[in-house]
Amino acid sequence: MSSASSSHDRVNLFRLLNRLETFSSSRSLEGKSYWDIRKLNEDAKYARDLLDRVIRSEGDGTDSSIYDSFETKLNKISMSLILAQSTTPPISPIPTYSLPPPPSSSSSAAARASSASTSSTSASFRTASLLSNATRKNSLSNPTSMLSQPNAVMPSSPPVASPEIIEKEQQESHLFPSHSSSGLPSGTELNPDQEVKNMRDELLGGSWDRLGYGSEKKDAAETDGGARAVVGQGTVSGSSSKIQDELTEQLAQMAAQLRKNAVHFSTSLEAEKPLLEQGAALLESNFSKLTGSQTRLGQVSTKGRSNTWLVLGACLVVCLAWVWMFVIIRLT
Secondary structure, eight states: HHHHHHHHHHHHHHHHHHHHHHSHHHHHTTTTTTTHHHHHHHHHHHHHHHHHHHHHHGGSSSSSHHHHHHHHHHHHHHHHHHHHHHHHHHOOOOOOOOOOOOOOHHHHHHHHHHHHHHHHHHHHHHHHHHHHHHHHHHHHHHHHHHHHHHTOOOOOOOOOOHHHHHHHHHHHHSEEEEEEHHSGGGGGOOOOOHHHHHHHHHTTTTTTHHHHHHHHHHHHHHHHHHHHHHHHHHHHHHHHHHHHHHHHHHHHHHHHHHHHHHHHHHHHHHHHHHHHHHHHHHHHHHHHHHHHHHHHHHHHHHHHHHHHHHHHHHHHHHHHOOOOOOOHHOOO
16 A cells, blocks of 8 residues: 555656646746745645655665755755745735725815805795795784784785795705705694695685684584594494304304214213123133133143153163163073
8 A cells, every 4th residue: 555655646746846847937937926826836845745755655775866856856946936936926816996085175165165055045035935924824814903003014925036046945855855954843844734724814814713614614523523433433342242142152052062972972882881891701701711721732732742751761662672682682
């Protein structure tokens, strides 16, 4: 086994040396990367281990000049690989990406100033529109106060914004939600029904509710809701009672079926009881017969053994008598 392994090591050493000589030349190493040169260096170390193993396995009777030439070749190859590895810098296989340059202070300041001016303009426009709506609502809801004040000034129409401001507001409404662009919190937003009610109050001056139409509708809605709640409760209670009745009926049917099964099982057991008793009697009689036959078989076996021994003894006596007679006749 050692000779076979040494021959394999020798063949591998020759092949590895030829390959290292081919790849370790200066022209071949020019286009190699750091990691390829490092792999070749590891192969050179493995070739040196193979050389040491072959020398140890063959002993002192081998020609040392061949292995000395192999060692000099390995030294030259190792030196060239170490020199190439030191001159070739390692390149990371993971690509590195450069970070984008930070924005300049002038551009960031201009962007902040433009956003601040746009937000302030939109906020002022919305505040003015809210104030004008509130003033008009108060004036329409209290016409007598306006008549009693001769110097009262009628509420002016809301300020008309320029096309540039309107365009900026439309862009902001597309980019941001309504609660973030306005100065009001999200809890103060009105639903569509409330907006319709406010518009109606502004047009009629609150007279609709004072006349009682709103309260009548509210009372009718409350009455309708109460009736619906009562009907719903009655429906739910009726359905629950119906389900309970159905479950009770099913449980009663199951109890009756279980009772019938118990009665049928008891009657079948009573009908099969005499059969079981007959089977037990037959088993007892068979057991007694088996015991009697066992005693008889024992007696027969003892008789057979005794007869056998008697026959064998008689044969043995006859043989002895014949031999004795033959001896007496020969001697006399």
